[in-house]
Amino acid sequence: MTTKCFGPLFKQCVLTSGVSINFMTHGMVMGFSSVLLPQLRATTDVDESTATWIASIFGVSLILGTLSVPLIMSTYGRKPANIVSATLMTVGWLIISASERASTLLLARFLQGFSMGFLADMGNIFIGECCSPKNRGAFLTTISVSLMLGTFLVHSLGTVISSWQTIALISACISFLDLIIIVLSPESPSFYAMKGKYDECRKAFRWLRGQFEEDELEKLIKINMTKESNITSESDENFINKLQKKFVYLKTTLKKKEVYKPIVIMLHLYVLGQWCIAVTFDTYAKDILDIILGTDINFGIVIVSLDLQRLVSNFLAILAIKMIRRKLVLVVTMSTNVICYFSIALYVYLKTHDILSYDHPFIGLVLLHIHLFTTAVGAVPLINIIAGEIYPLQHRGLCGMIGILFFSINETINMKSARYLFASIGLHGAYTIYGLLVAYSVIVVWILLPETKDRVLLDIEEEFRGSPLIVESKLIGEDNENVRD
Known part of the structure; x- marks a missing residue:
């Protein structure tokens, strides 16, 4: 297909859509709890402990999926990992659509968490390896847009459909469509090069990129030829020796500045992403809105308006991140996020203790809109972008895992503890704790994170390293036998 309408950009869009729609279904998983739990409480005698496990169990299996995906990615490829992720997601939705018991709901959510673990580390890598540098940033931002879109879609369906089984069946159809797109997409050229399949590498690369990025293709093949020669020379080593080398690799690698500094930064960024309210709100929207706005509001209209605002804000984030420095966007939005946390905590405290001289739901609604705006423009998109920029190329798999x-x-921890915190110390107490966590993380990230906008990856790595990478041959040869994808 050499016509302009089916050129490299279109093909990269198709491949990215396979990953992004998968992420969209993950956003639907997180938002589904807000639809599912109120219906469960109204129609069944499910206890509070079971309800919180239904909401949070995907976080447990997400860990297992994360541990499994590096082996599948390096052995079988990025595409098979994506296929497994979409398949598990589809099966999970189908189980929910036929479910009437808490046990089957737990099983389905567990499978969906496993699917999310497969994609969490692989999605950024797959898009980054397959897309042109000039389009890479925009394509990576579609991940956060897709997550928001998934949450918006499932919440919108929840306002017009009163059966969680029907919503799950619709979600299964979307996930199955995504599976078809993934099956029709090519494998990553980088994986073919890593496996020494250079003809397949050239074919996949040119299919995705066209004929105008040959320098990158030849460099990719040359680097992996060097890796192949080093790995082949040690292929006859026994299992114990290989295991010992892995431990030595892990110990020495984690001592490198260009490794542990990005890891520390990303750990704090993940704290921001997890506790900035986006995930908590997606899961417990009804509980939060009932406390802040009261129970006599039109829940459907409010939740859709908030989701729609976040979706639009996330699209605006693409423009903001392209024009403004990363650190400035992050610090401004997350500082505002902290202010919103403390403002809402104070407002709820005064409201619940009948201290307010005047109150109106519009006050809480404005605070909520500002709060969720900060997550849509700041934490959610920037985490994916920065994770793709600051990890050293040789150790990206280890750092990402x-x-x-x-x-x-x-x-x-967040999903399991939220309702207990709301019940024990109140929403105002929980929001105060969340605000302190975000404030601490913002300070650490501001101190440690270098500006990464419009910089090549090797420059960023050299800044963390504190010294130049010297020469290309040494960069390629160093620790090649232990490089993790």
Whole structure:
């Protein structure tokens, strides 16, 4: 297909859509709790502990998926990992659509969490390896847009459809469509090069990029030829020796400035992403809105308006991130996020203790809109972008796995503890704790994160390293036998 309408940009869009729609279904998983739990409480005698497990169990299986995906990515490829992720997601939605018991809901949500773990680390890598540098930033931003769109879609469906089974069936159809797109998409050229399949690498690369980025293609093949020669020379080593080398690799790698500094930054960024209210609100929107706005509001209209505003804000974030420095966007939005946390906490405290001389739901609604705006423009898109910019190229797989594991643990703690915090110390107490966590993380990131906008990856790595990478041959040869994808 050499026509202009089916050129490289179109093909990269198709491949990116396979990853992005998968992320959209993950946004639907997170937002589904806000639809599912109120219906469960109204129609069944599900207890509070079971309800919180239904909401949070995908965070546990997300950890298992994260641990499994590096092996599948390096052995079988990025595309098979994406296929497994979409398949598990589809099966999970189908189980929910036929479910009438808490046990089957838990099983389905567990499978969906496994699917999310597969994609969390692989999605950025797949898009980054397959898309042209000039389009890469925009394509990576579609991940956060897709997550927001998924949440918006499931909340919108929840306002017009009163059956969670029907919503799950619609979600399964979307996930199955995504599976078809993924199957029709090519494998990453980088994976073919890593496996020594250079003809397939050239074919996939030119299919995705056209004939105008040959320098990058030849460099990719040359680097992986060097890796192949080093790995082949040690292929006869026994398992114990290989295991010992892996431990030595892990120990020495984590001591490198260009490794541990980005990891520390990303751990704090994941704290921002997890506790900035976006995830908590997607799961417990009804509980939060009932406390802040009262129970006599039109929940459907309010939740759709908030989701729509976040979706539009996320599209605006693409423009903001392209024009404004990363650190400035992050610090301004997350500082405002902290102010909103404390403002809402104070407002709810005064409201629940009948201290306010005047009150109106519009006050809480404005605070909520500002609060969620900060997450849509700041934390959610920037985490994906910065994660694709600051990890060193040689150790991206290891760094990404550590970061996603930390995020998964935070997600499980967040989902499991939120309702207990609301019940024990009130929403105002929980929001105060969340605000302090975000404030601490913003300060650390502001101190440690260098500006990454419009900089090549090797320049960023050299700044963390504190010294130049010297020569290309040394960069390629260093620790090649232990490089993790």
